[in-house]
Amino acid sequence: MDRRTFLGGVAGAAAAATLLRSPEARADARPLAASPPAGFSPLSAPGVVVRVKKPGCLEANGIYPKADDAREMLRRALSELTGKASLADSVKSFLHPQDRVCVKVNGIAHENMATNKELVLPFVQAMIEAGIPGANITLLEQYPGFMQATRIRPRDVPAGVTMSWHSNNDATMDWRPIPGGGRAKFVRVLTEATALVNFALVKDHSIQGYTGALKNVTHGCNVNPQDFHERHGSPQIAMLAAQDVVRSRLRLCLYDGFKLMAHGGPLYKQPQYVVPHEAVYAATDPVALDAIGWGEVEKARAGFGLKSLTDEGREPAYIRAAESLGLGIADPKKITLREITL
Numbered sequence: 001m002d003r004r005t006f007l008g009g010v011a012g013a014a015a016a017a018t019l020l021r022s023p024e025a026r027a028d029a030r031p032l033a034a035s036p037p038a039g040f041s042p043l044s045a046p047g048v049v050v051r052v053k054k055p056g057c058l059e060a061n062g063i064y065p066k067a068d069d070a071r072e073m074l075r076r077a078l079s080e081l082t083g084k085a086s087l088a089d090s091v092k093s094f095l096h097p098q099d100r101v102c103v104k105v106n107g108i109a110h111e112n113m114a115t116n117k118e119l120v121l122p123f124v125q126a127m128i129e130a131g132i133p134g135a136n137i138t139l140l141e142q143y144p145g146f147m148q149a150t151r152i153r154p155r156d157v158p159a160g161v162t163m164s165w166h167s168n169n170d171a172t173m174d175w176r177p178i179p180g181g182g183r184a185k186f187v188r189v190l191t192e193a194t195a196l197v198n199f200a201l202v203k204d205h206s207i208q209g210y211t212g213a214l215k216n217v218t219h220g221c222n223v224n225p226q227d228f229h230e231r232h233g234s235p236q237i238a239m240l241a242a243q244d245v246v247r248s249r250l251r252l253c254l255y256d257g258f259k260l261m262a263h264g265g266p267l268y269k270q271p272q273y274v275v276p277h278e279a280v281y282a283a284t285d286p287v288a289l290d291a292i293g294w295g296e297v298e299k300a301r302a303g304f305g306l307k308s309l310t311d312e313g314r315e316p317a318y319i320r321a322a323e324s325l326g327l328g329i330a331d332p333k334k335i336t337l338r339e340i341t342l
Contacts, residue, residue, distance in 0.1 A: 032173060032186075033244035034194045037098040042195075042251050042284075043082060047329035047336055049283045049292050051257075052077045054342040057278050058258060063112055064151075065258045070118035070280070073342065074254070077282040080338055087126035094251040094284075095195055097131035102193035102249070103139045106201050106216050106256075107149030109268040114149040115199040115256040119280065121156055123197070123254070134160025140189045141165045142220050164189050168223045178228070178239050185223045186245045196249040198286065202257045202277060202293045204265035204301075208233040209314035211266050212293040213253040213286035214241050214322060221246075232314055235321035241286070242325040253289050255281035262300035275300060287328025288335045290319050295332060 036042055057069035065073075071087075078090035095101060103124065107114035120139070127137055139157070141147040144165050154163055164170075171185035178184050190196065198213050205211035207229050215233065218240035219225035228236040241247065257279035264270030277296070283289040294316055298308055309315050323330035 030174070031244055032191055033248040035248070036194070037096040040096040042095070043093040045081060045284050047285055047288050047334055048081065048338065049281060049285070049288050049335060050077045050080045050338045050340070051279050051281050051292070052080070052340045052342065053279045055278055058276055062276065063259075065116055065118045067118045069342075070116065070258075071122040073280040074119055074122055074282075076340055076342065077254075077280050080340060081282050081284075087122060088129035091123070091126045091130040091132075094197070095127060095130065095132060097133070099132060099195040100136045100193045101127065101132060101138070101195045101197060102190050102221075103137065103197045103199065104216055104220055105139060105141055105147070105150050105152070105199045106220065107141055107146035108266055109201075109203070109261070110145070110149040111151065112271065113201065113203070113259060113261055113268045113274060114146075114151075115201060116258060117150055117152045117156060119254070119256050119258075120150065120152060120199055124157060124161060128158045134158045135162075138162040138164050138189050138193070140187070140221070143167055166221075166223070168225070171223045173245070176243065178236065178243075182224075182227045184228070184240060184243075186243070187221050187223060190221045190249065191245060193249060195251045196246070197251060198253040200253065200255055201261070202255055202281075202296055203261040204263050204273070204297055204309075205314075205316075206265060207314070208237065208318070209309040209316040210290065210294045210297055210319070212255070212290040213283075214238070214290050214318065217241065217246055217250065217286075232317065234317035237318035238321035238325055238327065241322055241327055247327065250286065251284065253283050253286045255279070255289065255293060257281055257293075257296075260296060260300055262297055262304055263306055273300075273304060285328040287319060287322045287330050290316070290322075291330045291332055291335060292337060294319060
């Protein structure tokens with residue numbers, strides 16, 4: 001069996017752990033792990049996902065969430081995860097005033113299916129209230145058009161907060177070999193940060209099958225994402241997420257689940273498969289979050305009479321591969337899903 005066949009399909013998950021221990025992996029560039037500020041231990045809740053739903057939380061246009069509802073859904077999700085009442089106090093469970101924070105948003109599908117400012121901005125304001133200086137916060141996207149799709153404008157963010165895009169060329173680290181997938185560079189905004197907050201979506205992907213928290217970082221913060229699409233991204237997405245650059249910085253993952261894309265992703269080319277979902281998700285475990293999100297996409301696909309991603313040959317096996325690398329819990333039976341309906 002050749003290397004390509006071995007990594008393909010269901011073998012990808014088992015191969016990932018072996019590859020991470022391979023000589024190729026050990027030949028990587030200098031370590032780029034980040035550490036929390038001295039004396040601070042960020043909250044970690046492996047296998048726990050919180051989902052807050054509120055029927056009717058979308059505006060009449062069915063595209064954007066109502067601002068007050070989005071903020072309260074975010075507050076409740078983080079409160080359930082942390083046990084803290086306010087947004088600012090919840091943020092303190094994940095971030096320290098000395099952290100330099102990269103906030104990765106997602107606007108690849110443009111305005112009708114982007115992370116919404118009504119969810120992102122309350123979190124940014126809560127970071128300020130938690131004592132993080134605006135100068136230590138950067139909102140990041142891949143291209144300016146993707147950032148524009150979030151409808152966040154410079155006038156919307158607190159003083160000192162930066163809005164940035166890397167256009168696949170703003171990296172200062174050395175090339176790093178990724179076993180099974182060539183080499184990668186993560187972008188400067190991420191490598192200069194000490195903490196990463198990940199605002200992702202619940203979406204179908206025409207190649208990877210599902211695109212959620214893991215891929216929003218591995219491909220959205222990487223200068224050559226196009227090199228990691230073969231074999232439906234399995235196990236390359238897991239291998240990228242396992243790099244110290246990512247795993248040492250990722251503190252919190254949030255899903256903007258106001259809408260769900262069941263088919264036709266990642267772009268917004270088949271709007272008939274985009275449905276209201278009216279939910280906000282929170283987790284420190286990106287694997288568990290993606291496992292739950294994948295399941296929701298499969299439910300929506302069944303409702304449309306579509307084949308499952310597995311039957312269509314696009315199973316996101318990288319999610320199980322990520323579990324095999326110790327990045328989180330992929331088995332839905334081992335995931336605690338805390339559900340709240342407002």
